[in-house]
Amino acid sequence: MSLERPWLDNYPSGVPATIDVGEYPSIVAVLDKANADYRDRPAFSNFGKALxxxxxxxxxxxxxxxxxxxxxxxxxxxxxxxxxxxxxxxxxxxxxxxxxxxxxxxxxxxxxxxxxxxxxxxxxxxxxxxxxxxxxxxxxxxxxxxxxxxxxxxxxxxxxxxxxxxxxxxxxxxxxxxxxxxxxxxxxxxxxxxxxxxxxxxxxxGHDDIAFLQYTGGTTGVAKGAMLTHANMIANMQQVGAWITLSLDRGQEVAIAALPLYHIFSLTACAMVFMRIGAHSVLVTNPRDMPEFVKILKSVPFSILPGVNTLFNGLLNTPGFGQLDFSHLKVTLGGGMAVQRAVAEKWKQVTGCTLAEAYGLTETSPGVCINPLDLKDYNGSIGLPLPSTDVCVKDDEGKVLASGEIGELCVKGPQVMKGYWQRPEETAKVIDDSGWLHTGDMARMDERGYFFIVDRKKDMILVSGFNVYPNEIEDVVAMMPGVLEVAAIGVPDDKSGEAVKVFIVRKDPALTAEQVKAFCRENLTGYKLPKFVEFRDALPKSNVGKILRKELRGPVAST
Missing domain, CATH: 3.40.50.980 (Rossmann fold)
Known part of the structure; x- marks a missing residue:
């Protein structure tokens, strides 16, 4: 079927369908423009020292x-x-x-x-x-x-x-x-x-010069360098900028850079997009020290806070966070991993600001989809494709699927990488002859053009022939008041091929495996129910706080 773009009819007012990558010849030109426009304003600060x-x-x-x-x-x-x-x-x-x-x-x-x-x-x-x-x-x-x-x-x-x-x-x-x-x-x-x-x-x-070699794939094999050109980065700056600057005041915003700048999400957002609009980025060196992080937030009138689900969850569970002044907060952007409904709803309740989920990849510089920032409530979606971005869902034969059907999310746009550094075979595995980048994420699109990630293709659990997606299990378990963090994986099972196992970090030390299973029985159909529950003091995470399911795959607990 031909590609339809229903998302364009649902864009926020003022967001263009396309961007002009030719506006800037290089990232340096973007920097020079920002320096000219905001010369005497703070650009970056750390430990109270501003440049x-x-x-x-x-x-x-x-x-x-x-x-x-x-x-x-x-x-x-x-x-x-x-x-x-x-x-x-x-x-x-x-x-x-x-x-x-x-x-x-x-x-x-x-x-x-x-x-x-x-x-x-x-x-x-x-x-x-x-x-x-x-x-x-x-x-x-x-x-x-x-x-x-x-x-x-x-x-x-x-x-x-x-x-x-x-x-x-x-x-x-x-x-x-x-x-x-x-x-x-x-x-x-x-x-x-x-x-x-x-x-x-x-x-x-020029546009085709490589600005960043951004390494990815280290958790699934040998890390590969995604070649992100000046054009790729400029495109994503413009795409994300066109979307978020309608809600922001140029030269007036204070952004919190808690995610590490060496990660593509923070690199593009904090070092590039926010720089382009004259925002003051507050660099947080160690966001894992949550009490100190809350002190930093208390010291500045922050208006933009990008992060990942575990970061938002950690803040919500840190004493003093709920008493902060959120009157300046305009944009909370979640990416890097799935945002859980329980976390998003608690965030809105505490801060008054909707946690808008976005989606991207290292290979796409990273932005692909984003929710409207005036969203009233969390909607479970990764949002609409950014300007000048085509997104579709394909089956295993490469056929574009209709709205509502689940398949692999594929992306085409000026932000898609040049390829993997010195790895043409690996590049050919993910970018097809028509220029579509195959993300490895299972997704569906609704009739309005909103996309919903179901899960990573490789993380999908097959229970008696039924597809079970860990994100759904984790969303349900995370709604339990006694749960701080949760991860779900598939483990071998003699009867069903695979069974669902959940790993939980408790907020309530009295929480039992039977209580977890009973809660799941009320909220999930039979084949999705966790067969095994294991409690841990902590879950393995990547450098940006993304839970690493791969490291949880091991001996099966008997609970």
Whole structure:
């Protein structure tokens, strides 16, 4: 069947059907426009220290001049950045891009094995790392001669005396900075000083140049680098911007960047989209410290809060969060994993702001679908396709299915990656001859053009021939007052092929497996009922708090 676009009839007023990717020649041009428009306004802050757009402009130019003038890097060379959220991050990202180089974002929690794979696969010539993770980089670079390390302390951009105090406490009180020695390493602050000695040349940067090598797939196999071009990132900035800026005031908003900037959701939203509209992004270095996170929220009139389900759930269960001032909060955007109804409804009740779910992938820069921000209540949908984005549901033969039918979600648009770095076979597996990216997510579309994720194709549980989707089970169990977190998986079963097993972190220590099963019997049909219930102190999570079902697959409990 031909592709229908019912979503266009249901767009919020003022949102265009298409965007003009040609408006900007590169991400650098977007940055330059923001610097011109919001020069004296705060762009990023951390630990109470703010850098204006003018500061980011000046410092990123110094870093770019160092990379080109001092290190003699050539256009297209890769620079790895291994930092948590701190002021060094936006300076480094925009410096690398200004120089016509490619950013390789690295999870700071990587082991030496994981880091070595990413360094070797990307061919990065430089790595910028926080002192806290210096020993990992030391171990890797001892076997990779020729790669330069740039090191920095968390407090290095905070000014005196705050920066010195932060570095001292991390090193000597909290013991979070290991002893390490990397031959030939240069301090980040020194690179900025050295950069001032070099003129920054004009570098011709075009739409097809690779801005980011964003690695993905590490939880399911060898991590692959998604090649995200300047055009991909500009497109997604414009697509998301066209949608959300109707609700926002340019140059006035305060965004909370709690998700790590090395993750594509936060990278595009906080470092790109919010920068483009002149927002002040508050960088939260350790959002897992929920009491400290609540203190940060108390200190600023925050108006935008992107996050994942576990982050919102954690905040809702942290003392003091409910007493915060939510009068400025305009946009709460959930992505990265499914938002659970129980969490969304509690969020609306506590904050007065609807938790609008969005959907994206590393391979799509990441935005694909988003809900209208004036949504009255949580609707269980990932929303409508963004401008200039086609989305459909296909069966295993590649046929486009009608609304209401479940199949694989497929995406086409200017935000879809160029492909996987040096992996044409892997690229061909996910992008078909017609340019459709196959997401691996099972979904359906309703008659209005809203899409609903049913589950990951590979996570689907087959019980006696019936499809059971973990998201649905988790949504039901999460509604129990005694449940803090839940994950559902399929386990082998002699009678039904597979059976449903749930893992629960209790809010009420008295909660029993029988109570869970009884609650499920009231809310789920027979074949969907959990056969096994296991209680845990914590659930395994990815770097952004996404629950990792893969790590839960193991011996079956007898409860």
């Amino acid at each position: 204006t757009f003018a500061d980011i402009d000046r410092l990123s130019r110094q870093f770019a001049a160092y990379l080109l003038g001092e290190l003699k890097l050539k256009k297209g060379d890769r620079v790895a950045i291994m930092l948590p959220n701190c002021l060094q991050y936006p300076i480094a990202i925009f410096g690398v891009l200004r120089a016509g180089l490619t950013v390789v974002n690295v999870n700071p929690m990587y082991t030496a094995r994981e880091l070595r794979h990413q360094m070797e696969d990307s061919g990065a010539k430089v790595i910028l790392v926080l002192d806290n993770f210096g020993d990992t980089v030391q171990e890797v670079l001892e076997r990779m001669p020729g790669v330069l390390a740039i090191t920095s302390g968390l407090g290095d951009m905070l000014g005196f005396p705050k920066g010195a105090i932060v570095n001292f406490v991390l090193k000597h009180v909290k013991k979070m900075v290991p002893d390490y020695r990397i031959e030939g390493a240069v301090r980040f602050r020194d690179t900025l000083t050295l950069g001032q000695m070099h003129a920054l040349p004009e570098v011709a940067i």
